[in-house]
Amino acid sequence: MFDDRSPIYQQIADKIKDDIVRGLLQEDEQVMSTNQFAAFYRINPATAAKGFHLLTEEGILYKKRGIGMFVSGEARQSLIQNRRERFFEEVVDQMLAEADKIGVPISEIIGRIEKANRRNEA
Amino acid sequence: MTRKRRHPAHNVTHQLLFTYRWTFIVYWIVFIAIFIGIAVVLNHLAPSKEAMDSQSVWEGAANSPKVFLMVIGILLTPLSLASFVSSGVTRKHFIMGIGFFMMVMSAIFAFVMVAGYPIEQMIYDKNGWSLALNNPHIFTSSDQLIGIFFEYFFLFFAYFGSGWMIGSGFTRFQWQIGIIISVVALLPAMAMEVVLSSDWMGSLMQSVFEVERSPLAAVIVLAIIVMASIIGLNYLLIRRVAIKKKVV
Amino acid sequence: MTLGIEVKSLQLNYGSFRAIKDVSFTLAGGKIYGLLGRNGSGKTSLLSILASFREQTSGVVAIGGEAPFENAKIMEQVCFIQESGYMQDSTSVADVLRLSESCWPNWDREYAARLIQLYELPLKKRLSALSRGMKSALGVTVGLASRAPVTIFDEAYLGMDAPSRYAFYEELLQDYMETPRTFILSTHLIEEIGTLFEEVLILDQGHLIMHEETDALRSRGATITGPDEVVDRLTEGLTVLGEQQLGRTKSVTVFGELTKEQRKLALAEGIELGPVSLQDLFVHLTKRRGDGQ
Known part of the structure; x- marks a missing residue:
């Protein structure tokens, strides 16, 4: 639990x-x-x-x-705001650090994100 | 949330009476049944009427309840102290409660003994036998009911209390010292017989040492002192005793 | 009503063996306390003194400001339940409940009846005929229904199977929230019951080595895992409770707060910082180090 x-x-x-x-x-x-x-x-x-x-x-x-x-x-607003800030610090930055460690170029990451974005829009 | 509650010492007495109620009832049923059985058998088989003459049988019967109460006394502390203390009752209240319990039981047992004498008298009278008492007593004939009551009350209490001390001794000390205590624990019972000038010690004092019987008032005061010292001695034994984990 | 408990310089000797060594603590009362310790650490001895089952050799115990031993006013407010119980084997379950009801001033008969139903206790059976689990359940029933302002369970629920134990934890919590009182639970099933404790006391070989709020205690332990030189550098000056090494990777359990700098360093060096469970902290804090200390 x-x-x-x-x-x-x-x-x-x-x-x-x-x-x-x-x-x-x-x-x-x-x-x-x-x-x-x-x-x-x-x-x-x-x-x-x-x-x-x-x-x-x-x-x-x-x-x-x-x-x-x-x-x-204003709880929801401020929580979302807070999470957005942390999103880049905790998710994006960490992802980039990991990518760097294993040699994944940033362009490849961007490509992946754009592909996902297109799928979502479709 | 307050309920009407008995005083803790009173509660101990009450719970013990409840716990032992069947033990006591069954004891008296068996005792009286055996006694009547013997009486009937004797009545039919008695070789001569003279053999039955002049001897109170009921008088000798008192030895059985004395020993019975002593045995119950031995059980009191070992079987019940932990139950009560673990239910939040102080050792002091436990001891007070047992004191009351012994008084009540001794009184009830003494009543039964008192009731026996007139019945025996009646049977003897009916058969035209004369009835005499063998042992020394504070009463001189079987119609002095108050005297009979007090003598048995004090004797029963003393034997009960001696048993209680034996049990308390084994609870407090290891078995070696417990055995020594159980010998010492007989002193109150013997002291009571000396004080009352009755029974084994009483006859001994009178026949061997030719000790005169004290006046009745003195006897009662001394008997009460012996009772108090029984409770006091048990208090000294278990007032600070530790409740140990049950070994199962 | 809640009663505070104060213990000062408490000692208990069994002959030449010292079971409790200079133990002092204060419990404000009205909380659930956990008493942890290995077998033979003195838990039962300490609790026995609180419940007036024994008298201390020296030191002071005060419950609600008064010495409890042979104090009728205090003793009837402290209910101490042990697994084996203290009633004779020949008594029936109904007799135990009768006696308990007559002795405990706050006894709650309806609550007792509900618990008896919950645990399916056979009223007419003698104690000698009960299974270990049933005996435990009876003890738990008496303890909870006593509604004693100080209720102590000394591993009283160990004999029960897991579903019954969890039912007990739920009952205990529910009852505590409805009628707050002081509960002290000794246990070594820390994983199961640790979340119930507001404060934890740890006894080790007769010494009280820890008395903390459970949350604070939990946050004070950490495992630091990474390359051995970095870990060594990081753990310098910290209380190390345990170490494990696997190749060049070292894992150290420390006790105490890490500073901001240390955290930063750890993050920079790719060191893993992990939490320590209450159970692990307990194991580390009471581990024998082979030299009898």
Whole structure:
């Protein structure tokens, strides 16, 4: 369930972020409670709460006293923005580094991308 | 969420009475059945009526419940201490609870003994036998019911308590010291007989050492002191004893 | 209600053998704590003292601010469940429940009934006739239904099969969220239950070698894998818990935080940084090094 690669609360935060980006969680929609999360993933509720805390600090969730946690209005926008930035750093740059290591020329990569693009458009 | 709860010591007494209820009931059923059986057999086979004369049989019968209570006493600490302490009961409350339990049981057993004497008297009267007591007692005839009750109550408690000490000794110490304790543990039972000037030790004191019987008030005070020291000695033995992992 | 637990300079001797050596810690209470340690590390001894099954040789224990030993007010709030249990073999399951109900002030009869149904416990059977799994399930039932403010399970669920254990983890968590109390669980099945712990304590040969929040502890370990000279350079000055070498590739498990520079260096040199599971950390931290230390 949890792969132990990063702290569990980080994984919970990532999971909620992913749900927001994919549109599964809408703006101002209520998020499952920490207890529901804890029961679902069989983790300590304090761990789940930490993940939520992380998200409120980033402004992605906000708290309504006595009711629960909700998705912020600009959460999706800012998450997508953030991911776009990271996309080049983490995906493109890494791909280029790997290509360099095994001697794949950049032109070949561009060719591949254009081919995929044409297939998508067709 | 508060429920009405008994005091922990009271609860220990209550639980022990519940646990041993059938043991005690079956014991008395078997005991009385055997006793009546013997009486019937004797009644039919007695070689001569004189042989039955002048001897209380019921008087001698009291030895059986004494030993029975002693055996139950031996079991108390080894079988129940861990159950109660692991259920959050202090050793002190456990000891208090056993003290009450022994008092209740000794009283019930003493009642049965008390009830036996008039019945025996009735049977003897019916057959025209005269009834006499062999052993020394704090009572002198079988119609002094209150005296009979107290004598048996104190004796039963003392034997029960001696057994309890044996069990506590084995719980506290290894078997070598446990054996020594079990010898020492007989002292309260013997002390009680001396105090009451009854039974084995009582006859010994009277016949060999010619010790005079103390006045009744003194007897009762001394008997209560012996009871208290039984509880005190057990307290000294197990008040800090460790609950060990059960070896299965 | 939750009770805090404070332990200071605790020692326990069995004759000349010292089972607990100068252990001190404070548990705020109202959390699920994991107590980890190898066999014979002193887990049961420590828990026995908390539950007043034994008295310490020296040092101070306070539960809710009071010494627990022979303290009726505290003892009835601390429920300690061990796998073997302490009831006589001749008692029936129903008798055990009866006694428990009469002793624990917060006993929840409905909850007990639900757990009995869940584990299919035969009420009329004597303990001697129960399987190991059934005995464990009975212990777990008593512990949970006691609703004791401090509830301790000492490997109490090891005898159960995997489905029953998982049912127990779920019950424990559910119950903890509904009525928060202090749970202490000792275990060596860390993979299964580690995610439930908010804090972890690790005992090794009678010493408390670690007391940390589980998440913090998890993030403090790392494996560094790569060419041996680079790895050696990178791990200089770090607490090395374990090393493995395969040809020229070396994998080192370290304990402690890597600095930003170290991370950058690792990235630049193509070094692999991996997480360490709680289980691995535990194994490394309590490994014998062959010299009896």
